[in-house]
Amino acid sequence: MEILYVLIPLGLVLVAFGLWAFFWAAGDGQFDDLDSPGWTVLEDDARPEPTAPPRPPDEVPPQ
Amino acid sequence: MTAAGTPCFHCGEPIPRGLVIHARVSGRDEPVCCHGCKAVAEFITGAGLGDYYRYRDTSSSRADETPRPDRWAAYDRPELVERLTRAEPNGARSITVLLEGLRCAACSWLADKALSLQSGVLDVSVNPATARARLVWDPAKVRLGDLLRVLEHVGLRPHPLAGEPSEQVALLERRTALKRLAVAGFGNMQVMMFAVPLYFGDAGGMDPAMREYMRLVSMLVSIPVALYAGWPFYQGAWHALRARSISMDVPVSLGIVLAFVASVWNALRGHGEVYFDSVTMFVFFLGLGRYIEMIARHRAGSVADALARLAPVTARRLRGGQVQDVQAVELAVGDELLVRTGEVFAADGVVLEGEGRVDESMLTGESAAIAKPPGSLVHQGTQNLAAPLKVRVAAVAGNTVLSGIVALLERAQAERPRLAKAADRAAAWFLSRILVGAALVFAVWWYVDPSRAFSATLAVLVVTCPCALSLATPTALAAATAALARRGVLVAHTDAIEALSKATHVLWDKTGTLTKGLVRVEEVRPLAELSAAQALAWAGALEQMSEHPIGRAFLASGQPAAAASGVEVHAGRGLEGLVEGRRLRIGTRAFAAELQADQAGGTRPASVPGGDAAEESWVYLGSEQGLLAAFRLTDPLRPEARDCVAGLAALGLRSEIASGDEAATVARVAARCGIDAHAARLAPADKLARLKQLQAEGAVVVAVGDGINDAPLLRGADVAIAMGRGSALAQTSADLILVRDSLEDLPHTVLLARRTQRVIRQNLAWSIGYNLAALPLAALGFVPPWLAAIGMSLSSVVVVLNAMRLSRGSTPRRRPEWPAVRQPEVA
Numbered sequence: 001m002e003i004l005y006v007l008i009p010l011g012l013v014l015v016a017f018g019l020w021a022f023f024w025a026a027g028d029g030q031f032d033d034l035d036s037p038g039w040t041v042l043e044d045d046a047r048p049e050p051t052a053p054p055r056p057p058d059e060v061p062p063q
Numbered sequence: 064m065t066a067a068g069t070p071c072f073h074c075g076e077p078i079p080r081g082l083v084i085h086a087r088v089s090g091r092d093e094p095v096c097c098h099g100c101k102a103v104a105e106f107i108t109g110a111g112l113g114d115y116y117r118y119r120d121t122s123s124s125r126a127d128e129t130p131r132p133d134r135w136a137a138y139d140r141p142e143l144v145e146r147l148t149r150a151e152p153n154g155a156r157s158i159t160v161l162l163e164g165l166r167c168a169a170c171s172w173l174a175d176k177a178l179s180l181q182s183g184v185l186d187v188s189v190n191p192a193t194a195r196a197r198l199v200w201d202p203a204k205v206r207l208g209d210l211l212r213v214l215e216h217v218g219l220r221p222h223p224l225a226g227e228p229s230e231q232v233a234l235l236e237r238r239t240a241l242k243r244l245a246v247a248g249f250g251n252m253q254v255m256m257f258a259v260p261l262y263f264g265d266a267g268g269m270d271p272a273m274r275e276y277m278r279l280v281s282m283l284v285s286i287p288v289a290l291y292a293g294w295p296f297y298q299g300a301w302h303a304l305r306a307r308s309i310s311m312d313v314p315v316s317l318g319i320v321l322a323f324v325a326s327v328w329n330a331l332r333g334h335g336e337v338y339f340d341s342v343t344m345f346v347f348f349l350g351l352g353r354y355i356e357m358i359a360r361h362r363a364g365s366v367a368d369a370l371a372r373l374a375p376v377t378a379r380r381l382r383g384g385q386v387q388d389v390q391a392v393e394l395a396v397g398d399e400l401l402v403r404t405g406e407v408f409a410a411d412g413v414v415l416e417g418e419g420r421v422d423e424s425m426l427t428g429e430s431a432a433i434a435k436p437p438g439s440l441v442h443q444g445t446q447n448l449a450a451p452l453k454v455r456v457a458a459v460a461g462n463t464v465l466s467g468i469v470a471l472l473e474r475a476q477a478e479r480p481r482l483a484k485a486a487d488r489a490a491a492w493f494l495s496r497i498l499v500g501a502a503l504v505f506a507v508w509w510y511v512d513p514s515r516a517f518s519a520t521l522a523v524l525v526v527t528c529p530c531a532l533s534l535a536t537p538t539a540l541a542a543a544t545a546a547l548a549r550r551g552v553l554v555a556h557t558d559a560i561e562a563l564s565k566a567t568h569v570l571w572d573k574t575g576t577l578t579k580g581l582v583r584v585e586e587v588r589p590l591a592e593l594s595a596a597q598a599l600a601w602a603g604a605l606e607q608m609s610e611h612p613i614g615r616a617f618l619a620s621g622q623p624a625a626a627a628s629g630v631e632v633h634a635g636r637g638l639e640g641l642v643e644g645r646r647l648r649i650g651t652r653a654f655a656a657e658l659q660a661d662q663a664g665g666t667r668p669a670s671v672p673g674g675d676a677a678e679e680s681w682v683y684l685g686s687e688q689g690l691l692a693a694f695r696l697t698d699p700l701r702p703e704a705r706d707c708v709a710g711l712a713a714l715g716l717r718s719e720i721a722s723g724d725e726a727a728t729v730a731r732v733a734a735r736c737g738i739d740a741h742a743a744r745l746a747p748a749d750k751l752a753r754l755k756q757l758q759a760e761g762a763v764v765v766a767v768g769d770g771i772n773d774a775p776l777l778r779g780a781d782v783a784i785a786m787g788r789g790s791a792l793a794q795t796s797a798d799l800i801l802v803r804d805s806l807e808d809l810p811h812t813v814l815l816a817r818r819t820q821r822v823i824r825q826n827l828a829w830s831i832g833y834n835l836a837a838l839p840l841a842a843l844g845f846v847p848p849w850l851a852a853i854g855m856s857l858s859s860v861v862v863v864l865n866a867m868r869l870s871r872g873s874t875p876r877r878r879p880e881w882p883a884v885r886q887p888e889v890a
Contacts, residue, residue, distance in 0.1 A: 001273060008257075008280055015249055015284075022245045026238045033190050 071096035072116075073104045073218070082587050082595050089113050103218040112176050112217070119169035138208035138223070138377075140388055148207070155185050157199040158207065162189070163220040170219065171196075177217045181205055195224075240357060243292040244350045250288035251343035257281045258340040278330045281339040288343045289323045292350055319345060345537075352541040352557060355548070374444050374465060378402075378409035381453065391459075398456045402447045410443050411463045412454035422446040535826030538866035543819040546870040551787075551803035552812050559798030562781040563816035568762045569711055570754060572776065573722035573732050575769035576786060576806070577708075578698045584617060586695040591688065598692035602684050604642045605630060605649045617694075637682075648685045655685030700735055703807045708736045710810030714817075716765070719757075721750045721776070750776045767809075784809070819869055826862045833858045 025031065069078055072086060072093035085092035086104040095101045107115055138144055148158040162174060171189040174196055178187045183204025189196040198210060207223075214221040257277045260269060296319065299312030322338045322345075329335030380389045381399040391409040394400070399415065402408055408421075419435035423445045435441055441454060443463040458464075544554045554560065571577055587595040599617065604627040606617040627647075630640035637650010639658070648658045684692045701707075708718045720741035722729045729743040742753065754776060757764050766773070766780035777783035777796040785797035787804040801808065 001270075004273065005276065008276075012253070012280070012284070015253055019245060019249055022249075023242055026241050026245070029238075031241055032234065032237070033188075 069094050071100050073100035082584070082599065084596070088116075100218075103216065106216045107173065107177075107218070110177060110180060110217075112173055115169055115173040138211055139206045141202060144202065144207050151185075151199055153201075154203065155199050155201050156207070157186075157197060159224045160196045160198060160211070160214070161222040161224055162194050162196055162214065163222060173217055174214060174219055177213050178210060181210060181213060184210065196221075237357065240295075240350075240354050243295070244347070244354050247288050247292035247343060247347035247350050250284050250292070251340075251347045253284045254281050254288075254339045254343045257284075261337070275333060278337050281337060282327055282330045285323065285326070285339040285343055288346050289319060293319050293346045295353070296346075296349070315345075315349060348537040348541060352537045352544065355541060355544045355554075375407045375409045394456050394459050396456055396459060400454045400456060401451060402441075402454055403451045404447060407446050408441050408443050408454065410456045411458040411465075412441055412456045414439050414441060414452055415455050416453035417450045419450065419452045420448045422448050535830055535862055536823050538863050539819050539822045539826060539869060542866045542869040543815055547799075547812060547815060550808050550811070551801065551805075552808055553800040553802055554798070555800065556798045559782045560816045560819050562763060563765065563799075563813055564820040565763045566716055566765045566782060566813065568757055569716050569718045569765045569767060570750070570757070570776070570780065571718060571720045571722075571738075572750070572766075572768040572773045573720050573724055573729055574698065576701075576767045577704045577720070577732055577736055578700050582696055582698050584694050585697045585699065588693040588695070590690045590692055591686075593691060595692070598684055598694075601642050601645075601647055602649050602682075602692070602694065605638045605640050605647060605684075646687055647691075649682060652681065652683045652690075655683035656690055658685045658687055700732060701806055703805060704736050707806035707809050708738055711813065712737075714810060714813050716813065719753075721745050721753050723747075723750075747773070747775050751779050754779050767806075815869065822865055822869060826865055829865075830858060830862060 071078055072088065072095050074096065078084075078094055078096045082096075084095050084097065084101055086095045086101040088104055088108045093104065095104060107113065144156065148156040151157050162170075175187050175189045178184050178196070178198065181200075183201045184198065185201060186199040187196060196214075198207075200207065200210060211221045211223065257280055261274065261277050261281075293316075296312050296316045300316035303313055319342055322342045325335075326337040326339050326342065330337050330339075375391060377388055378391050378394055379401045380387050380394065381401050386401055394410050400409065400412065414435050414437050416437060419439075419441065421433050421435050421441055423433055423442065435452070440457070441447075441452070442465060443458075444465040540557045540560060543560055544557060547554055584599070587598055589595055589598055603617045627640040627642045630638055632638055637648055637654045639646070639648045641647075646658065648655045682694045682696055683690055684694070711718060717740070718736070718738045720729055720733050720738055722741070722743055723745055724743055726743035729741050733739070733741040742749075745753065750773075754764055754766065758781070763781045765782040765784060766776050767784045767786075768774075768777050769786040773785075774796045777785065782799065783797045784799045784801065787800060787802040799812065
């Protein structure tokens with residue numbers, strides 16, 4: 001049972017490391033948006049870039 | 064011909080019968096409901112962003128406003144942009160933009176892509192959770208105004224948030240809360256692990272040194288949990304005590320501190336109970352509940368955001384005969400402003416020139432436009448519908464009527480009087496019982512054995528406080544909040560769950576809650592040889608000159624046509640004017656038909672239903688040759704409204720309508736929803752009076768609203784519910800927000816609130832009962848340690864499992880069903 005005197009501090013070090021990693025991730029904004037990154041993989045990479053950036057059509061307001 | 068009931072490809076709203084407009088999307092013609100939606104759908108697919116329609120999971124908002132390129136003109140001027148935005152390295156600028164209509168991850172993908180495709184855009188990050196986008200661009204390559212126009216063209220209404228430090232503050236707050244939660248979670252897991260041998264060790268003959276070691280390690284792990292993760296509770300309690308009141312944070316903090324101090328004391332001196340497991344679990348579950356609540360509140364947005372959406376950031380100032388675009392904050396009393404048709408007033412002022420008609424619905428709830436001849440007052444945030452006005456500024460910034468309302472709301476939100484009161488009662492009840500109990504124990508022990516009085520009293524406080532309060536309530540509330548969020552019901556204040564479970568009445572504001580809140584052309588019926596589109600175009604041309612809400616329904620649906628000339632308004636009957644050389648009339652049937660010289664030929668079209676006339680209003684277009692077309696206008700009832708009212712009635716909640724609308728309209732809607740009690744033509748103050756009257760009779764009232772004029776009602780109600788597409792100001796005063804903009808989930812929400820209260824009561828009864836039964840027995844030595852250990856852990860597990868029942872049976876609902884046409888095949 002004496003091995004616990006080593007194993008528990010070792011476990012605590014691991015926990016501390018995990019917490020440090022979590023703090024880093026939170027501070028880096030990894031948890032700010034959990035929805036949209038999932039959608040980016042669905043995007044077609046091969047889409048040809050439009051030759052000219054789309055411009056809003058020049059609309060004439062009524063009146 | 065469009066099949067009746069086909070939804071619009073873009074926004075999903077039903078297409079007016081008889082109207083055929085198609086948008087060219089990925090080489091196919093898709094039916095849309097109006098030209099606004101057509102423009103948006105074609106722009107989106109034209110930019111190569113058609114994937115949006117494959118991935119979105121809710122329909123988009125209706126593009127009922129024709130984009131006005133000049134709306135963003137002020138953002139094209141570099142010197143103004145410089146003051147409104149933040150500087151970034153290498154000469155770039157950044158701004159945070161609130162995106163109205165951003166509802167799902169696909170929408171944020173769309174905004175991201177549409178902006179990234181523009182040259183000169185350096186970075187875009189869109190956060191769907193808060194509906195905000197941060198833009199970084201190179202002002203040398205692209206103008207901010209163009210970027211805002213792009214956003215508007217993909218159907219998202221941008222609201223630039225000038226300066227906007229609050230968003231950054233909110234982000235940091237969320238991150239910090241997440242970190243605290245992580246510390247509590249990790250800590251709790253560790254302490255639980257050490258608690259098992261402490262509970263069971265005695266049975267297995269653990270040696271005392273190991274036991275000591277375990278207790279000290281538990282203490283070590285609990286220190287950051289109690290100090291760092293629990294810090295917000297101490298802060299809250301301190302604020303409450305300084306304000307000479309008691310909030311929920313007070314007993315919570317007392318529980319944490321006492322249990323923690325007692326445990327540390329016992330751990331250091333080597334004997335007595337330790338409660339590190341209770342402390343950490345307490346902090347974790349409370350923190351979890353608070354975290355979910357905070358996310359919901361941030362999503363609902365702050366009052367400052369609401370103001371940003373209502374008041375324009377720029378204005379057009381007249382100085383020395385020249386018109387300048389200036390920031391609204393630069394305006395001073397006495398400045399002269401030019402406000403064009405469709406623009407929103409940037410300040411309160413007096414009309415100098417022009418015959419104005421102003422939409423003040425956001426302040427008063429009155430949907431008809433109000434005439435503003437020279438000399439009358441106009442208010443910040445209201446919209447000029449008619450001729451351009453010259454206005455002299457009378458009040459700016461903090462002195463306008465609008466900012467007065469906002470300030471009032473902000474204060475109400477900060478003080479949360481109604482909620483605090485409910486929490487006060489609960490906290491005071493607990494506190495008084497616990498403190499009296501502890502005092503009694505102390506007195507008795509002082510008499511019996513003074514040396515043990517302190518530890519015994521601590522034990523009583525520690526054991527009663529965390530066990531009764533810790534897991535029972537927070538776990539149930541956290542589970543209920545999460546379950547509701549999955550169904551699209553955001554809980555901004557968890558205290559509302561308790562009130563909702565006791566609710567007896569529901570007070571509806573009709574427009575926008577029971578109905579959709581938008582008058583639209585539901586059907587076009589040509590009565591002569593002409594197409595529906597042609598009829599709509601002519602009607603639109605005439606109605607362009609009108610400020611009546613009906614007129615706006617035509618403008619939203621119709622194609623902008625040649626302007627009408629010589630338009631005369633016949634009050635209460637309709638309009639007459641020349642369009643493309645034709646004399647046309649639009650209005651009541653008799654009025655439109657009278658234009659025909661030969662009255663006898665004006666047969667009443669057999670197809671025009673008489674029975675429906677009670678429910679919807681028909682508007683007729685007539686020429687000198689006779690009636691040309693009939694238009695059916697409705698503010699459509701939400702399809703689920705009737706079921707919702709019936710569902711609530713089955714739960715014992717009486718519905719009542721308090722509306723500012725016409726008596727006939729209100730009565731009609733009430734009849735169709737199955738509501739007996741209704742009152743019409745009520746000002747916001749009258750609605751509030753009705754609410755107070757109900758509350759005085761002992762009712763617990765739920766108010767459902769969507770507009771700014773509902774904000775006082777919502778604030779006064781026991782539970783305030785706002786619609787997801789309603790005004791931002793209404794959402795900030797709401798406890799619950801129906802994000803999906805559907806009433807479907809309301810009865811279920813009430814049911815869940817009641818189940819939550821039941822679970823809380825069961826949990827409290829169980830934990831108090833267990834402690835009352837087990838403590839004296841254990842103290843007197845009747846319970847062996849292993850049995851106490853099993854009982855203690857079982858007690859916690861029972862409470863948590865019982866709470867988790869709330870999230871069961873509320874798995875996300877079926878996805879909205881879209882007809883096949885709305886899923887274009889991949890080209």
